[in-house]
Amino acid sequence: MKPVRQAIAAMGTDLGPEVLAQCRVLFDAEQSALLAQVPVTAAYVAYGPHERHRLDIYRPQGDGLAPILVFVHGGGFLKGDKGGHGGGTDAWPNANVGRMAAEAGFVGVVINYRLAPDNVWPAGSEDVAAVVGWLKVHAAQYGGDPQRIVLMGTSAGSVHVAGYLKLAGDRDIRAAILLSGLYGYTPLDARDMLYYGDAALYPDRMPLEAVAATQLPLMLACAEFDPPRFQAEFLGLMQHRLARHGAMPRAYIHSGHNHYSMAMHLGTADRRLSQEICAFVRETTA
Amino acid sequence: MKPVRQAIAAMGTDLGPEVLAQCRVLFDAEQSALLAQVPVTAAYVAYGPHERHRLDIYRPQGDGLAPILVFVHGGGFLKGDKGGHGGGTDAWPNANVGRMAAEAGFVGVVINYRLAPDNVWPAGSEDVAAVVGWLKVHAAQYGGDPQRIVLMGTSAGSVHVAGYLKLAGDRDIRAAILLSGLYGYTPLDARDMLYYGDAALYPDRMPLEAVAATQLPLMLACAEFDPPRFQAEFLGLMQHRLARHGAMPRAYIHSGHNHYSMAMHLGTADRRLSQEICAFVRETTA
Numbered sequence: 001m002k003p004v005r006q007a008i009a010a011m012g013t014d015l016g017p018e019v020l021a022q023c024r025v026l027f028d029a030e031q032s033a034l035l036a037q038v039p040v041t042a043a044y045v046a047y048g049p050h051e052r053h054r055l056d057i058y059r060p061q062g063d064g065l066a067p068i069l070v071f072v073h074g075g076g077f078l079k080g081d082k083g084g085h086g087g088g089t090d091a092w093p094n095a096n097v098g099r100m101a102a103e104a105g106f107v108g109v110v111i112n113y114r115l116a117p118d119n120v121w122p123a124g125s126e127d128v129a130a131v132v133g134w135l136k137v138h139a140a141q142y143g144g145d146p147q148r149i150v151l152m153g154t155s156a157g158s159v160h161v162a163g164y165l166k167l168a169g170d171r172d173i174r175a176a177i178l179l180s181g182l183y184g185y186t187p188l189d190a191r192d193m194l195y196y197g198d199a200a201l202y203p204d205r206m207p208l209e210a211v212a213a214t215q216l217p218l219m220l221a222c223a224e225f226d227p228p229r230f231q232a233e234f235l236g237l238m239q240h241r242l243a244r245h246g247a248m249p250r251a252y253i254h255s256g257h258n259h260y261s262m263a264m265h266l267g268t269a270d271r272r273l274s275q276e277i278c279a280f281v282r283e284t285t286a
Numbered sequence: 287m288k289p290v291r292q293a294i295a296a297m298g299t300d301l302g303p304e305v306l307a308q309c310r311v312l313f314d315a316e317q318s319a320l321l322a323q324v325p326v327t328a329a330y331v332a333y334g335p336h337e338r339h340r341l342d343i344y345r346p347q348g349d350g351l352a353p354i355l356v357f358v359h360g361g362g363f364l365k366g367d368k369g370g371h372g373g374g375t376d377a378w379p380n381a382n383v384g385r386m387a388a389e390a391g392f393v394g395v396v397i398n399y400r401l402a403p404d405n406v407w408p409a410g411s412e413d414v415a416a417v418v419g420w421l422k423v424h425a426a427q428y429g430g431d432p433q434r435i436v437l438m439g440t441s442a443g444s445v446h447v448a449g450y451l452k453l454a455g456d457r458d459i460r461a462a463i464l465l466s467g468l469y470g471y472t473p474l475d476a477r478d479m480l481y482y483g484d485a486a487l488y489p490d491r492m493p494l495e496a497v498a499a500t501q502l503p504l505m506l507a508c509a510e511f512d513p514p515r516f517q518a519e520f521l522g523l524m525q526h527r528l529a530r531h532g533a534m535p536r537a538y539i540h541s542g543h544n545h546y547s548m549a550m551h552l553g554t555a556d557r558r559l560s561q562e563i564c565a566f567v568r569e570t571t572a
Contacts, residue, residue: 013533222534224534224536224537228528228532228533231528231533231534232525232528235521235524235525235528235534238521239518239521239525242514242517242518242521246514247299247514247517248508248510248517248521248539250510250541251510251539251541252539252541253534253537253538253539255536255537255538255562255565255566272558272561275558276541279541280541
């Protein structure tokens with residue numbers, strides 16, 4: 001673990017395609033091995049009419065209906081892909097989370113969703129809701145229990161999961177896992193406005209109140225080398241939950257990881273976060 | 287891990303001798319085995335004139351000088367003991383941290399310090415400083431490197447480590463680990479006043495500014511089932527550090543643990559926190 005920590009620490013906390021590429025290289029060998037080991041069960045399944053309304057399913061070994069862990073990728077509202085196809089270093093990112101889920105005994109569902117700027121608020125959350133609706137009808141045929149759905153997102157994906165809580169409430173899912181998300185505790189930046197629209201709309205559109213209020217079990221996570229804004233959002237929500245509910249939600253601060261590596265390393269030998277996630281899924285779907 | 291989590295969750299977040307006793311029962315078998323496995327190297331070593339100026343040393347296997355991890359117990363300023371003597375469930379608590387350190391390759395030093403109300407502020411921090419001074423002179427004869435001292439405290443012990451930073455600065459230690467401490471982000475309660483004195487003295491005496499300002503590597507921890515005040519102190523310091531230094535310090539939120547079990551389980555099969563602590567000690571003393 002130590003060389004990975006040192007490599008990630010050396011990357012600093014800035015985001016961008018170069019750091020993303022460096023992170024991919026770091027986990028490429030282990031993730032390619034996992035890719036070879038856990039095949040996709042169903043790929044490019046349509047859950048809606050748009051070309052981005054596609055999801056991949058990773059089914060665990062064994063019979064019976066298993067809990068479902070849905071993963072919503074990041075990419076700053078503008079980019080990102082469920083992975084799971086092609087070769088090289090594009091094949092495994094994000095798909096690795098579905099594979100990790102299947103290895104843990106869950107049905108892993110990794111989704112694409114409509115992107116900004118062509119698709120603005122609340123497109124991302126609507127698509128998460130469409131996935132939940134689709135799973136209610138179709139999950140059982142892939143071994144998934146439609147009564148035991150947990151949503152997990154990272155970065156913009158976390159925003160869309162939080163937005164799902166705002167849009168749809170908490171009745172169709174068991175729990176939500178928010179990795180390095182933005183909820184509304186810090187000011188909008190220019191890129192966020194490509195999704196949310198004008199800053200004046202932000203107070204009404206951001207998911208802050210929904211995640212602060214929900215009675216659903218929440219797990220929050222943040223990385224030691226996350227950019228300051230993401231750390232501020234994490235701590236803002238933690239304090240808000242403590243003040244309102246009298247206790248912090250389940251949470252994990254991932255030492256030795258950054259904004260990208262947090263989800264990207266899931267499935268590798270560093271099992272600290274995956275163990276916390278899987279324990280949380282097991283408990284909230286028991 | 288699951289039955290321990292359930293047992294601890296069922297205890298709630300209130301403190302008191304009953305919960306403390308329940309936690310001891312929970313870890314008694316594993317900690318008694320560790321006690322039998324890792325003998326104390328030197329017991330009741332005097333580091334000062336008071337009867338509470340005593341420390342125990344747990345030396346690791348191997349030659350050469352090892353990093354030193356000093357552990358300062360909790361007990362609300364009024365109680366607590368380094369353990370390491372007698373039988374029954376009093377034998378291992380707090381001493382277990384020294385044993386965990388020795389197993390990880392560090393010299394573990396577990397201390398007693400003067401207690402309130404007879405000994406008021408800054409007695410606890412003065413005693414931590416006396417331990418550091420004593421180690422500078424004597425550590426090498428027990429295999430400890432006097433240039434590589436890390437201080438760790440829990441609860442009131444954390445307050446005394448933080449108070450050490452206020453009293454002595456950061457020049458003689460490499461890092462500090464603060465488990466479930468109180469730094470000054472929440473109001474004093476009646477018991478704290480037995481140590482700090484009148485509430486009017488608190489702003490000058492609390493260690494808030496020292497821990498917020500220090501350039502020393504810090505690791506903070508807090509438990510999922512810590513009382514709300516301790517969670518608020520943790521988040522207060524996290525936000526203060528983020529605002530002032532542009533990044534959160536290293537931190538760990540321990541799911542499935544409470545205020546007592548956080549330090550008390552160290553050395554058992556649940557190695558999540560001990561791994562984070564030991565990695566931090568290794569890195570800051572490398």
